[in-house]
Amino acid sequence: MNQRIDELLEKYWEAETSLAEEQELKGLLQSSEGYEDEKVLFSGLSELSAEEPTIKTPSRAIPIRSRNWINWAASVAILLGSVWGWTVYEQKQAEQQAYMEVMQAFALIKTNLAKGQEEMTPMNDLKYLNTTNQLFGKAILK
Numbered sequence: 001m002n003q004r005i006d007e008l009l010e011k012y013w014e015a016e017t018s019l020a021e022e023q024e025l026k027g028l029l030q031s032s033e034g035y036e037d038e039k040v041l042f043s044g045l046s047e048l049s050a051e052e053p054t055i056k057t058p059s060r061a062i063p064i065r066s067r068n069w070i071n072w073a074a075s076v077a078i079l080l081g082s083v084w085g086w087t088v089y090e091q092k093q094a095e096q097q098a099y100m101e102v103m104q105a106f107a108l109i110k111t112n113l114a115k116g117q118e119e120m121t122p123m124n125d126l127k128y129l130n131t132t133n134q135l136f137g138k139a140i141l142k
Helices: 002-013 019-031 036-051 068-119 121-128 132-141
Strands: none
Touching: 002 019, 019 036, 068 121
């Protein structure tokens, strides 16, 4: 009997035993003296297999609702996002257009101011006169 146990243990450690041989080994170990380590191993394995969770199926089926509303909500969200994006784009374009118009107005003002300063150069010659009588007084006295 001990010889059969040794043969089965050797096959077990080499992972060459079948389920029937493992059951035979467990039975032989329980009925024989000695082999305390192997007895503890197999009793621990049986305890672990007893603790394994079992798969439970649900008692009732949960109905799956139609998810068409998610498609509609996604479509509405995409539409609102597109409209918002387009409005922001249009606003930026309007701001850019207004900026360009203001810059053109400033350029026109600068050009007209330069023309006005050029026409004022003859008047700069008259600024050295003290009074208007000096300009026109000699003509009146004569």
